[in-house]
Amino acid sequence: MFKEVSLPLAFYNRDTWLKVAFFGVCVFMAGFSLYFTDGLVNKLEEREKQQIELYAETIRYVMTSDENADINFFFERIKKINENNTIPVIWKDGSGHLNSINIAMSESLSTEEKQTLLQSKLQEIIAENNKPIEMDMGFQKEYIYYGNSKLLKLLRYYPLSQLLVVLIIGFLGYIFFSYSRRAEQNRVWVGLAKETAHQLGTPLSSLTAWVEILRNEQSINPEIVVELSKDIQRLETITTRFSNIGSMPILKEEDLEELISSFISYLKIRISTKVHIEIKSALIANQVANVNKYLFEWVIENVCKNAVDAMGGTGDMLIYLHEGKNNQLYIDISDTGKGIPTANLSKVFAPGFSTKKRGWGLGLTLAKRIIENYHEGKLSIKSSELNKGTTFRISLPKPAVS
Template sequence: MKILSKEVALPLAFYNRDTWLKVAFFAVCVFMAGFSLYFTDGLVNKLEEREKQQIELYAETIRYVMTSDENADINFFFERIKKINENNTIPVIWKDGSGHLNSINIAMPDAIDIEQKQVLLQAKLKEIIAENNKPIEMDMGFQKEYIYYGNSKLLKLLRYYPLSQLLVVLIIGFLGYIFFSYSRRAEQNRVWVGLAKETAHQLGTPLSSLTAWVEILRNEPSINPEIVVELGKDIQRLETITTRFSNIGSTPILKEEDLEELISSFINYLKIRISTKVYIEIKSSLVPGQLANVNKYLFEWVIENICKNAVDAMSGTGDMLIYLHEGKNNQLFIDISDTGKGIIPANMSKIFNPGYSTKKRGWGLGLTLAKRIVENYHEGKLTLKSTEINKGSTFRISLPKPLNKDV
């Protein structure tokens, strides 16, 4: 059983619950927006009802004044009308029985005659009717008159207020997304550093011991020299792995390498260390000697991770094709295809996530490390180009083509 160090285990635990944190954050934002909209809608409805009652009171006061006999004391009602006019921002149009229009709280240009004012009020009346406020009928006894009213400036602002609330929620959501992304990158760095420390610790002592044992075996005449040579290669391989992890902890040095030669050399090494039932073919349409800026040790690690995943996907039996070609925008493509079981749609978005693995003993870091190496250190891209159940998958590595080089 593999036991992860604290530096690696804690970040992986964070990633396993990262989706739930995002869902919870999204749910909180939706709740805040919903509650705010519900509260604002209730406030708007109450204000709308209050304005309606105010206009009804205004209409009733006017009706009383207009229908009262000459001996009635209507000074109080005139004062009420005056106060309503002064303290009200609701646009009102009063249409009498003859169709003549009077207005309250509607700005009119100076120095216009009665006919021009009526034309402007007719246009304003259409706008008020469009606001769907039912006109208030005043029965004057001998004729019926109507008061049309629109929404006050405050009510209009409150109607648009939910849009500003949604904008605030979107901003909060965006900031939350940035926070999660930042946390994710921070936890990624802990994964890489922790993994590098753990690997260096695990490899240091046995590597020194193996080197000493190989030197002893070289002097043993009874030992097949070819075996000693292969052991020496494996020790060199372990030293390469140690170099890889040391490069992860610092900025790696990129050099121009012959891309096809680099991959071919590594595949020749890999072939004798995987199942003999896996046939690996390399094809290239690149110009001979095409260079790419890579860190040899790290880039070989990327190829190794993808190829070993392909071998596992084929259960040790199948064909693998590595196709090197040039794409658009000065990109170099490396397509690695297998004839394995493919990736189900539900897992396609998870394959590069730290901690995700379909293997019982897997750590789920191989493709994550490969993607980080390609994208963070080589300014390229690692993507799942295509996959089909029981037919295989193709991963694509894209690298920027070196500029101003004649190759």
């Protein structure tokens, strides 16, 4: 099972509190906006209801007053109410005839057409769930139906627009923090790689000189000198790999099957003899891919060593080369190991996750970076089943035919 390893590299989690704080501010802004606007909407809704109730009471008073009553004041009140609001109002009298305020209608419409239009508008107003106001005229009951004003409608949708703005700000903030984190990680990768290459340079020069001295010693077994030379070449390859990290490496057309076969031959004598590695290819003969030999071998090494560890040093490994969709070349590396739990599939390439008790868990992270950042390809988990094994897939673009 994959286990999380604590990294000495603080940058992996340093900005977590900033993301949490930023997310908290966004949630607070959204919550406060919704709460404040909801309160404002409720107050405006109550105010409009009182205004329409006053309007209905004024009409009722005017309609039921005796002939000698002075109702000019109330007419002025009705006029002001009509002029100072945008609340759509439909007045339904006892006979079912409809009159309206703040509902646009063409003057060219006939009386029947206006009534038909008002019936349609009435249904829309009823759908807004404002309770109609009843007016008792003594001999009959009439009703005032009213909808929401333009301002109230705008305020109802305003929180949604604010929430959208907060979400956009939150998304942009997340992008910013993620970009900053990746940028810092990249600087650490590059610094670590360059410093490692520099530190290896001096002892390598010394070891090369010592090997030349040993070649001339008759008492030294020549096979030992040969093996030492191979290991020095290996260290030089590693130094070249680290030197290429952080700068755009030079890609060359390499015979993919030959390159992998050559490296696996080297790897076989350096891993458990109980691991059987088989290479199968469905590619055309001498199929090439644009790769940086040193970095690509590093990827194969990391994935294969991960497979060996997953099998506990005993099992079968199959490397299958074939062509996929959209002019892609696939390298599928399968093992018969313990597999990866579903919960950890998305974490395999994250720094700090490893199957081993020791180590930083950076091998697969580096491999993914090399393939995707430098080779325009993709490294992913094709499949994994507990206690049966895992298949990693490396995808590379097929070179264009010149």
